[in-house]
Amino acid sequence: MEQRKIFQQDLLPKYECLLFDVDDTLYPLSSGLLEECTHNIIEYMVQRLGIDEKEAPGLNQFLYKSYGTSMAGLKAVGYDFDYDDYHSFVHGRLPYEKLHADFHLRTLLLSLPVRKVIFSNANKAHVAEVLKRLGLEGCFDEIICFETLNQSDYASGSAFAPTSILCKPQEIAFEVALTKADINPRKTLFFDDSIRNIQAAKRVGLHTVWVGSSLHSEGVDFSLESIHNLKEALPELWQRDDFDKSENRNKNYRKMGVETSVVA
Ligand SMILES: [Mg+2]
DSSP states (O other): OHHHHHHHHSSOOSSEEEEEOOOOTOOGGEEEEHHHHHHHHHHHHHHHOOOOOOHHHHHHHHHHHSSHHHHHHHTTOOOOOOOHHHHHHHHSSGGGOOOOOOOOHHHHHHHHHHEEEEEEESSSHHHHHHHTTTTTTOOOOOEEEEHOOOOOOOSOOOOOOOOOOTTOOOOHHHHHHHHTTTGGGGGEEEEESOOOHHHHHHEEEEEEEEETTOOOOOOSSSESSGGHHHHHHGGGTTTHHHHHHTTTOHHHHSEEEEOOOOOO
């Protein structure tokens, strides 16, 4: 009986969940979307918040570095603004046509016999638009985004509005996200292009994959120059099929068909 228990332990998958950032992780930094986003943020600071044109770029950098996102920083230093207005100004005007369908990544994701969850600081509409442009709709089991961590009923200016915005790399944001999605960090691989997000993820117990880099750094378990290298770097993620089926372990995999491989 005891031996059987040990045998079953050995067969348990190391990873039950894959947690993915979106921007500059599911598509490359070279898309140019980040520069456009930064440009829109600076324009928002000047046009909507009345911040001096010359000071806005430096302040934006400072706030991003200090508070996780520019939006969280603006809120933390006392600017009051409507979250929806910010998102439609900053994300709503992005040139999404810069992103193209990535059939190779879609095939990889759909063939993975593991639960897949998005964890992005961006708003729901942005995440949905990016996934649509990349052809990745239906590849993820759940989406954790701005609205998940920052309830929409906390309207700006409301007496009940929180004084801060929850976002990566705050450890509390990871903890809330993991609890909401019922994710065990010890059995989860987290993918992100930001080293500070990776390091925060490590502190809360997640296994980490630094995407967009081939370097090693503190808190990094694996690094991938591109998310496309996933299968070469972590082939074990695909090696659970027989066991999973026999143990009724992964319902999602059985629901999803494996598509014909098409290289983007
Ligand atoms: Mg990112």
